[in-house]
Amino acid sequence: MLPKRDSWAEPYKIKMVELLKMTTPSQRKEALKQAGFNTFLLKSEDVYIDLLTDSGTNAMSDRQWSGMMLGDEAYAGSKNYYHLEEAVKEVYGYQYLVPTHQGRGAENILSQIMIKPGDIVPGNMYFTTTRLHQELAGGVFHDVIIDEAHDSASDFPFKGNVDLNKVEKLVQEYGAEKIAYICVAVTVNLAGGQPVSMENLKGVRNYTQERGIKVMLDMTRIAENAYFIQQKEEGYRLKTIAEIVKEICSYTDGATFSGKKDALVNIGGFLALNDYDIFEEARNLVVVYEGLHTYGGLAGRDMEAMSIGIYESVQEEHMKARIGQVFYLGDKMKEFGVPIVTPIGGHGIFVDAKQFLPHVSQDDFPAQALAAEIYLDAGIRTMERGIVSAGRNSKGENYHPKLELVRFTIPRRVYTQAHMDVIAESTARVYERRNQIKGLKMIYEPKYLRFFQARFEQL
Template sequence: MLPNKNSWAEPYKIKMVELLKMTTAEQRKKALEDAGYNTFLLKSEDVYIDLLTDSGTSAMSDEQWSGMMLGDEAYAGSKNYYNLEKTVQDIYGYKYLVPTHQGRGAENILSQVMIKPGDIVPGNMYFTTTRLHQELAGGDFHDVIVDEAHDSASAYPFKGNIDLNKVEKLVQEYGAARIPYICVAVTVNLAGGQPVSMANLKELRAYTQEKGIKIMLDMTRIAENAYFIQQKEEGYRLKTIAEIVNEICSYTDGGTFSGKKDALVNIGGFLALNDWDVFEEARNMVVVYEGLHTYGGLAGRDMEAMAIGIRESVQDAHMKARIGQVLYLGEQMEAFGIPIVKPIGGHGIFVDAKQFLPHIPQDDFPAQTLAAEIYLDAGIRTMERGIVSAGRKANGENYYPNLELVRFTIPRRVYTQAHMDVIAESTARVYERRKEIKGLKMVYEPKYLRFFQARFQPL
């Protein structure tokens, strides 16, 4: 009798491999000490399985590599720019394109163009670089995500949703004129890769049109969000990922995009817009910060690879395999009793360090500590998403986020299911000895985005 199981397999075959370095426990201990117990400061050659980020770490397809050979490296008017522009118009539906070297370049230009000192910028949970650019432009970020997003155990299916009551409260307090736009992120990163529902976007669009407020999308992992809408939201099961992606964008006025995630490339991004006046100003700014408006800090070959990757990212088979691998790892973690953010999100597994290490107070950096311990066990590099990432307020006090997480980010088309087993088993070994683990103290803190370069020592 056939098993009652609907298995899936990756919609690709492997053509080239990169050999991995195996290290000893003693080698990993020294590497971590040299890195100041910050996984960002580890040398990649000392890492066995690298789950630091899904940004720029995906494997490109044969068509993308072929496209790299078609790079038109003209300083102005590269044909690859016009191909990328058409792709953005076809897939996302936006009218105008400003290429940038990566997503944060687009965030900077958007913030400089649209935010004035004293403005209020609501968003569904902060992201590190996004909030910093908003603050440097003089804005004040306000979190308007639903309360369920701050509860790692909540099974609410769309924990990325905007709470319109919170938005209305800001409008009543500050006035709509002080809100240049609402920043909506899809598959909210710091909530655990949690999606936004189409119903919530429609409701927000109706509200903002009434109030005269724009919606700007952080569209970095939009295809993953579309997959969750397809699987979980009524009326979308028979729609394609491409159709859902286009509809998401239709309820917004523009968006920032890091091509290093969904678009499966190692570098690149853009700002997409519908408003000509905003576009005209952004096009002027990109020349100052990035490069000419037809390359924005990118080589022609990079724009070509990104255009191809965008089209590949909205293929249903690709997204089923991408999310399927993340789900597989999450289910393995749950089988070992490891506390993770639920529901399982799009781009990785987020382990709840507060529950994993309840004896370590937040001021002793439990998530940073756990990321270090996971590396020590098997050479697996993860990253902290808690108090270190949250940074400090303008008055110098630490932010204390409710969620203290370690992110196991899965690069696209890179690792096998066997790697997922190794990751889960290693984390389970650390979980077994969790009561022996002590926290860290910070001994060096940079001015901005401290999680990238901060250094620590064991308590």
């Protein structure tokens, strides 16, 4: 009798390779010192396996590369813009498109249009650039994610869900007219890539329609969220990823999108809308910050690659292999006893630094220290998602998030299963010597988004 097989395999074959540089422990030690113990400041050539982010680090398909040769680089009215507009309408269902150079360009424009000083912006956990744009526009972010999201050990399947009781408290306190919009992110990044259920999205839509509040979607990893709905939520097992993606969007009024994730490109994003008046204002504002409304800071070839990538992102076999690779790494981590956020999320593995390094105070930046140690062991670059990323409040005080995580982000279509084995084994070695790891002291802190450029030294 043949054994049952649940294995996944990549739905592609490799046509070209990029050679990686192997480094010695002494070389990595010097590189980390020069980078101020901040993995963002490491040179790419000093990294063996790069898990810093899945943003713009994906491998494009042969169809996308061929599309790059079809770039219409006209300043106005590029045909590639209209291809992208068609893809957004067909796959996501939004009526109006404003291209931007990447997701944060769309966040900036949306915030300037929709937020007035003093407005409240509820969201299912903050994301760094999103919250900063909201705050720079005068808004006040409030976290309305369910409590389970702040518990790394909770096995609740949809930890990205919005807690409507928390939203109602804000409405009661400030009034619906003070709510700029509800920002709903799918596969919530800082919770560990945790999905939102369709039932929750419907509930948010019903609640907001009754009170005249708009819902804006951060749809950067929407196809991954759709996969989790397909696999975990009753009534969706027989629906396609594409069908679920479109239904998610139908419960929102607009969306910001970083094409550098789901759409498998190296640069690009957009703001998608259903309200013509907001679109008209955004179309005017994009000219100021990004470029003409038919290119938004992008070359025609980039828009073409993104339009092709949008279609590829909702292919069933692609998403099965994408999430399958993440799960493979997560399961290996668990086998070695490494504490990770569960359930395993969509775009990476999130190691719980508080459990990994319980002897290191959060004010001594345990996740930052752990990311440095992981690089030292085998040249694997990860990133901190904890107190450093959380930043400071308006009074200059450090936020102290409940989650103190190291993110192992898996680029799409880039690494093999053997790379996942190396990553898990290296992390296990660091875990074995975890009691020897010390915290860090911040010696340089930039004004905004400090995790990108801050520098540290060992205590």
